[in-house]
Amino acid sequence: MAGPPRVNCAGRCVVCGERDCQTQACVDYHAVCLWAVCDVCDGAGWANGWPCVCTSGVVEVGR
Numbered sequence: 001m002a003g004p005p006r007v008n009c010a011g012r013c014v015v016c017g018e019r020d021c022q023t024q025a026c027v028d029y030h031a032v033c034l035w036a037v038c039d040v041c042d043g044a045g046w047a048n049g050w051p052c053v054c055t056s057g058v059v060e061v062g063r
């Protein structure tokens with residue numbers, strides 16, 4: 001399935017965590033990695049009232 005946007009709502013790259021990242025390696029990495037719905041929060045992005053460890057309800061499962 002498709003993952004979250006490479007740059008999240010706060011402008012941070014989900015690959016390296018840098019703000020306003022333009023790194024080609026991150027673009028390439030994000031383009032090929034695979035994502036699955038998070039088991040912990042079932043895609044909600046929240047678990048027990050706290051932000052889940054996943055990224056917007058999905059987790060990377062490798063490539």
Ligand SMILES: [Zn+2]
Nearest residue numbers: 013016021026
């Ligand atoms: Zn990056």
Ligand SMILES: [Zn+2]
Nearest residue numbers: 038041052054
């Ligand atoms: Zn989660």
